[in-house]
Amino acid sequence: MPYRYFYDTEFIENGETIDLVSIGVVDEHGREYYAISTEFNPDAAGEWVRRNVLDKLPAPGDKRWKDRSTIRDELYEFLVSPVRKKGGTHPGERVELWAWFGAYDHVAYAQLWGTMPALPKALPRMTKDLRQRWDDLGRPELPQAEDHELHDALGDARHNLRRWRTLEKQRQSVGWKN
Template identity: 40%
Template sequence: MRIFYDTEFIDDGRTIDLISIGMVAEDGRELYAVSGEFNVQKLKANPWLVENVWSSLPTRRHEGTRCADCRPSGPGHLDLNHPDVRSRAQIARLVADFILTTPDPQLWAYYSAYDHVALAQLWGPMINLPAGIPMQSDDIVTAAKLAGLTPRNMPKQADGHHNALADARHNRVMAEYIDSVTSR
């Protein structure tokens, strides 16, 4: 059974720091988690991440404080008390349970290489992947190319760009579209 997923992460050219992960299984189950341990200052130093990812995370502003980031136009703080915000260890357990309760799991992502590294690093080096977790992710972009599709004729995502769960849901839509084209 296919599991469509997406990750948001900070990539500084040396490390991939997980921000969030969203997963959608073909049987309808979904998982969304935000790391409470990513380097928030590195995210806030990256204008693209602030504009595209930060706005989809559970954040809060602290009215009446002196915090420079807490002004109404500032990015605020990650809400560490939000139920979606978890430790990396908790996310690793949730993701492992999600994958391992899926019969014959296949991982699928859009431009999957970095997503797979972000996922695998939940357990440390690749050698630490729990038994049953796939050691690779299939790529929706490659599947589309093999089906003769280009980005112009693939389904477009209406909203939720760079929210890991919304992106995972859209990955499923794209994969199902590829299926419909290749089954003709």
């Protein structure tokens, strides 16, 4: 059985680089991780990111503000520790990452380790895409996000878990194997 994580990142991008602002992750069992990077440049953010993301972040003194290396280390432990506790010998084969428009989020997440080859073997090399799953299942009605969740990485991650649960019910009702 895979151990599924649903996540979202907020980031600043300029067409050449993606600069992580925050990451929120939830698993199927209710565990959560949320961190805000102390290393992004808010001056590089466009108006939309300033209004919809930066204005929603907790105050800079909040303990969730962390440097990227701390985020990387904590995130790694958060992702692999449940698999290790179950006695998995190859935890990377069991960890699944899911996101809405997963390609964007995967780049922001993977860059915490630097280059793609530096990503630890215990972590997936791809993020499964909820948006594609939704398309494949005929675009069934999905739960709406709460207003306070929009463009908040942890709120969006929670919403991704709700989306996945709805899509799983749809998948099972149509007899789709996977």
